[in-house]
Amino acid sequence: MTGQKMLEIKNLHVKLEEEDKQILKGVNLSIGAGEVHAIMGPNGSGKSTLSYVLSGRDGYEVTDGSATLDGAELLEMEPEERAAAGLFLAFQYPVEIPGVGNMTFLRTALNAQRKARGEAEVSAGDFLKLVREKAKTLKIDADMLKRPVNVGFSGGEKKRNEILQMAMLEPRMCILDETDSGLDVDAMKLVSEGVNALRSAGRSFLVITHYQRLLDHIKPDVVHIMAAGRIIKTGGPELALEVENNGYADLLAEVV
């Protein structure tokens, strides 16, 4: 039962680099291979910060603790090394990159990761076939593929584009930061199906969300509640229902 965890976060303390502000105050979290975990929590509790720190964004300072992916120390790697090691973050606010075509972006990323892992590059033809096939299931049209990365995309289109990247890059540890926000009901289904199609014994998910609805589609094994920079409660899917019905007040009261 023990085995190695896919993602193991221990006592993670993070402050802002520029300010004396502690944001994560001892996060402990471990996700086994093939598991889906959800994190819920009030605004500003540190959920996005956790996802950024794991993927290597500048501006944060780890003051204590560790995070490992398959046993390898994540926090010492460059962001691109973490990606090549199999980590993926679907951003809460996907970034627009004027002047870089979506296709060029996807292909550059895919080949860079393959190169880093010592694998052969994907040929232009194979890439095109693959991207078309994946885009179709997410209802991303040819025009969106041609346009610059996320430029002029609607909120929902940006989120679908994140899932397309995930489907193309086939990461082993996927973090989804509020991928459901801004999605209409149909798009939520599409995205969830996209995620479910990727679920496998060797791939794990950390799904950050405010709403139970997403978790109806993507059934989590474990639900965590984060507040003020800590995981304050861990349970099964019923925990999400409790939040949906009662909000956070009772949960917060329990820990104080």
Add this chain to the structure above:
Amino acid sequence: MAVAAAKQDALAARIAGLSFAPGGWLGAARAGALARLSAMGLPGKRDEYWRYTDPSTLTVAAAPKAALFKADDEPMTFHGIDRLKLVFVDGVFDPAQSDDPAMAGVEIERLGDAGARDIHWAQGLYGVLEARGQQPVERPLATLNSAFASDGVLIRATGKAARPVSLIYHHASEVSDAILHHCVKVEDGAEITILENGPAAARFNKVMEVEVAKGGRFHHIRSQGRDHERRAVTHIFARLAEGALFKSFTLTANGVLTRNEAVIELAGDDAVAHVAGAAVGDGNFHHDDTVFVTHAGQRCESRQVFKKVLKNGAVGVFQGKILVKQGAQKTDGYQISQSLLLDGDSQFLAKPELEIYADDVKCSHGSTSGAIDETALFYLRSRGVPMRQAQGLLVLAFLAEAIAEIEDEAIAEDIRARLEGWLARHDH
């Protein structure tokens, strides 16, 4: 108007070693230019138009020494493009290295041979557009060029040119001081593409006068680079008739001092002029784009798109003006100048100007200066793209709007490849 004695002395010193063959129509044009030049004097750093760029090394008597370009594995620009090649070595046409200039749809004459012959169409062009371009701002270095150009080509497109005409410059002497003058006439409905590239000389003064007649189409793609100690001043004077199209793109890499001026007059109605530049500089680099677009015809469109990537103390300058004359209704003028500063040492100086005397026009201009977008950089890296490659992608993305002004996709691709090469070589 009396010109200060100091300026006159400087002019006398500058032209002391220069001479031109008198006689013929060309001799008359040169004599006229010399008279105009004497009245103006050479530019000095006190002149408002040279406020951001010190012209002294362009005006001193002898060209400052410049190391020769050393060929390496990097291909020269346009190497894979099918074109008619005309080669100039230190400002002198070299027939041995050039292609046979016979081509359907185009007449090509060497300026050095033209004086003695009655080339009617060129007589209305040589020094004429340059002279028109002296209002309202004087450009004496162009006039000096008209008076003393040592060589050049006269190109007349009468139909659709089968291939681009490629002007290739070679730098052979460390102290060469080349003055080239080209004239291009695009007749009614004709179309031509002119390419220019290669280190030309230690100091290079070049003028290109372009007249595009009704419905004619002119494309110009130029690459300045590889000669790190280059000092160059270039002028393009263009005049467009009704429905004419003018598109010019310049890639500038390195060079100690480069001043590229473009003076464009949209004379007829419904004409379109786009001037664009992508410049990349590392270290001892001073690059100046000075553009003056005049809208005289109605419903004309002009675009100025200038982008500069600067690092290690490189300096970029942009002076751009759109003048909309009375009666030039429905003018659509656009101007953007932007710099991407890769470090805190580099500098971008911009002076965008609009002067409008018509009431029904749409004109916009913008100028920005900024660093690389850290959020975009992180986004790319989080997808596995290594730092350097991600930076390169963002630099090319920054330049994309300028490169998009090149219509021919193969040429645009070639320019992108040269930029990628430059980025790889100037990776800190």
